[in-house]
Amino acid sequence: MANKHVLETKNVAKRFPGVLANDQISMYLNEGEILAILGENGAGKTTLLNIIYGLYDQDEGEIFINGEKTTINNSHDAINQGIGMVHQHFMLVPVFSVTENIILGSEVSEAGILDLNKARRKILELTDAYGLEVNPDAIVEDLPVGVQQRVEILKALFRKARILILDEPTAVLTPQEIEELFWVMRELKSKGVSIIFITHKLKEVMEIADRIMVMRRGKVVGETRPSETNKNELANMMVGREVLLRVEKELAQPEEPVFEINDLVIHKSEGRNSVDHVSLTVRAGEILGIAGVQGNGQTELVEAITGLRPVDGGTILLDGKKMPTENPRALTENGMAHIPEDRQKHGLVLSYPLTDNLILCSYYKSPFVKGLTRNNDAIEAYSEKLIEDFDIRTPSPFIPASNLSGGNQQKLIVARELSRDVKILIANQPTRGLDVGSIEYIHRTLIEMRDRGVGILLVSAELDEIMSLSDRIAVIYEGEIVATLDAKDATREELGLLMAGSKKERSIEAEV
């Protein structure tokens, strides 16, 4: 392959008030190449791509397409230059059909009147050519996330994109969907499409990239190839210090059970998964991981045991006491902490300041109340202590939680939940969407809690996370716990098969 630079930037710089988001970035992209841009949140990856895609103007520097200097002032220019972008949050109209979404803005029409039949034919030609299966008449909101992403890619191809920018494409996908995406990416590459792929997941970079560019604090700090590096080196480059990818932990010293779920049942209802007679026991000082592909009842299970969802049967015992259902406060007061799946929706009140978010479970208790009013001095002092203890990076405890980065929002939740007298912690996807540094922090905190004798129920769709943290692993499939294994005996392959539901019978055989 001739090393033709389809895209090149020279000394691109972009300033935002108070931050140098991009500092003299020079990079290039070869034809038919997959370039991964790796970096933590806030490293400037997305800023760079938004400049290339015309959403931002650079303050300095030049952009070349196919060797020619060019200016890209808006997304329209970018599209005309053959650049397509798949945004992290999809830019699809949910109520439109696939066809309508794909043609929007570049409509197939005659005198202003849409020709949907012709458009459909053109789309089918594209799906055939690139092997991207999708029904052009489906309504986008009915499609799974992975297929929606395919529609986004088709949107770019429909506009004859030769350079495809994928902004954190795997963040929202299940492991299977990630595999499918990688297959599509390879397919596109073989057709001569050049791809820029942004991520902070090392494993993916090693798997799919031809070349890796690492960014940190607005600068390019290194460039390498998967064959010339390893995950540890990449992580260190990305974070700028030694990072422990492997979680260091002693063997667990589990004690008596602190949390028991007995025969919990939730019937299937519209848009919801069922929980099928689940019984689990978490002992003090151990981490019980629940592995499973997303959408197999984990969300419902966690909501039920944290009192947020009515159950159709079963009981919960916390520290030997039977807990009422649908009563989160009773659970909280008896020593349950919850790190919810969606930190922005269920973990925080985004518009509240940090101070108020930190006392959400205890605002009604001394010392935070004085008679009928709040004790603001006590709240402030408490908040400042937690911000310090949990290393939450914020200019002030009084700014709204929405202003914090994802990692710091998660630390805020952890600070609130773990600063109480906790016996059992329910952590649902505690590191989703976080960068390497924050993940390391959360993992360390979980192990610390475990060693202090807290029981932890960890739910995660990341198999690596489950395997590196858990002492025991339960696999959930279609609402049922299909197996519970000791973590030191569990292999990736075995768990993978259990998660896919295909080994249900065999595991029963093995027990016999």
Place this chain on the structure above:
Amino acid sequence: MNFITHLRTKKLLVPLSLGLIGLIVVIVSFINNPQSTQAVLGSTIRQSTPIILGALCGIMCERAGVVNIGIEGQMLLSAFIGFMANVWTGNLFISVLAGMATGALLGLLLAFMSVTLKLDQIIGGTVINILALGLTGYFYTAGLTTAGKIQPLTLGFLAKIPLVGPILFRNPPITYTAIILVFVLQFVLFKTTWGLRTRAVGEHPRAADTLGINVFTTRYINVILGGAIAGLAGAFLTLEAVGSFERAMTNGRGFVALAVMIFGKWTPLGAWGAALLFGFANAMQTQFQFMGTFNIPHQFIGMLPYLLTIIVLAGFGGRARPPAADGSPYEKE
């Protein structure tokens, strides 16, 4: 049997059977009492005209993502300006244009407040309502006379068909225009490039923006054109229906139009059906009062159309889904 299950799957059974029952009732009542049947149905069309025009304005605005609760005010001020233009010029055509221009100008004001200033759109619409009420109340003087009002156009042999002819083909021009506009807008919204873009802007403006569609321009144009249609509704009231102006003569029609828009699920055809229903209730109400059918105070009978609006909205409104970005100003990154 097969036919019926087929209908049920197509969700047409209920409207079709209702339509059939309605048709039978109409024919039976026409045979028994041709005059009042014709009067009620003719009145249905007339009463529904300002409502459907108002609803079309609402559909254009909301499909583009701008909530317009100022339709009432747009109609009222347009009715007034249209009437005054008629007083001064004596030219009905110019007067209608003046009414439409007034509506468009108020649309521009709403667009400026909600798109450029990113004001709360409910407040923007309320400003327009209060402004119209205040201006018309202040400047209106009683006793003005005009050259007359717009006369019906008889459409040749079509008007000679019994029952249907006098109801549908012996109407004044704005009434015809309203019906034509229903079909034109239905086509434009769902079959043209402009419609696709407008709906995209109302559902997911950022997506439209990333594809090079100008969200601001699209919203401005839709809100202004919608305003012109609301202006036409105002012109209908003073220039075609009544012939003179009264204080607050819109009498809540702008709000009924919004209800009709919701009931019609933000589609012109659906809204037209709902507007006809409302018009029919209104016509019945007048007929009851005229004939003294019920021996109850007329105020109660006068409530009938509004009661119907409430029932219809409570019963069906919840199931309709507005455009996703309806009411939220668009901020570019």
